Amino acid sequence: MKKLLAYFKFNKTEQNGFFIILMIIVLFVTIYSLLKRSAEDPIPNQAKVFEQSFNDSLEISGSANKQEMNISYSTTSSKNENKALVSRSPVLEESKLFYFDPNNLPHADWHKLGLSDKQITVLKNYESKGGRFRKKTDLMKIYSINDRLYKRLEPYIQIKTSPDSEITKQQNRTSLLYDKFERNKAELIDINTCDTTALKSLKGIGSVLSKRILKYKDVLGGFYRIEQLKEVYGVTAETYDLIKDYIVVSSLDGIKKININKVDAISLAKHPYLSPKDAKLIVNYRDQHGSYVNIEDLTKIGTLSDLAIAKIAPYLIFENDSR
Template structure:
């Protein structure tokens, strides 16, 4: 050390100053190492306290007067989460079918993919005297979002209420029979051109187009399909919609999706030749379709396209 100091030509005073600074540096190093060691001894306990505090902060949404109730709140929250997860799991068991939303059982609503909370809203609406008179009424339910409604809408079939007019309200005039006949609903799946031409806005050409489109489709399963006929404008549809009906769906021609070829399938108005080829190719690669849910596995068809074509298909495990 003396050689080092001599080399730098430190005098006696400078040598003493150097030793003092060296001692101070050593002391600072020892103190710093001791403090740092104490910090590293309890990192888990420190983080545990932080986590515990943040957990209580997140669960104390309600200012409970007694902290013992916070445990109950946590259990309730866990139960709610588990219930929601079960409802989400139930969506995998969705089965679409034709239904009348009026007085539909809770079990059938569940099959359609609704949760217990959504069903409770609908049942409360019915309990208060509410009734679905049109498909749009289902859409107005705040528990049914737009995506769910679009999936269910093609399968909603509300039976129209028939009202009988009292003959005592007016004298029995010669035109009574004419008015009664005119008020009768026309079934667009069984009527002829003459019946269609009795409706306002429907002439010879348009009536033939409607019947031709019905044959190509395999039958109408909802009145709104008339809008797809070339020449049926929104104004024409509004004039005739209250005077037509679909009494039953038994006459709809079904397509055996596990037997039909791509060319024949592509002739249906709701499928393009490209879609038909993809459907048949998927069947040949993965085996027969068991139900309509298998169509979602193709990946190229939209939910709307699947919903529109579904009523015209039959499957291996089809209970419709």
């Protein structure tokens, strides 16, 4: 124990040094604590100031809100009173409702129907720009006429037939008569004797198609049925439907006939209804079995279809045939 205490015994010089070090430590601790406090204090103080200012602002805004609420309440109540007056006014005006035509209705009559000057001004501006009410719902296009007002007026709206519509009807009747006249003219067109000008008067037939029709007529030797126009390239089913009532084959006298007993295979093959193979078969059979007497002799060939024979028949002539 004595040896342990011996370690804590200081001489004079050591004691002085110890006290100096102790004083320095105490001084540093004091300064540190002061600095720390001075560094921490502004935050709470600022927080308290901010909190106080925030509370003050809440109190101010609260009082302002209360004033605004009072004002808005008073304004709302006044508006409600006005609305009540407005809503009551149409009830008074309903007794003045009458049947009317909104077109060129006098200002005073609109007033009697319960419209304000502003609403009437909008209506008159619409009319001054050429606007016209042709049906009841046209009145809803006016922005000053709301749904409620329209529903109140709608049962009393009676729009008279305008003179313009009568003119339009007359124009339509004139147009129909003109079209009928044009159709009657078109009905006289004979596709075997007409020219391109006559064909172009038909709906759907232009310059190119009219020339193509005449060229096909020359290759055929003439049309014997109007349905043959469907075989012309460019004459669609729709085009044919447009013109079929205005074309006619008035006579078959102009159709060019082929003497089946004298024609050669090359010339016969030029006809659209016969292929080179068919033409060669017809000529070969004739050379082997002699001249054809009538159209039924073509059925003896066996390779020609009945449809091909029926189509070519109007263009053939036989030596013993009276045609």
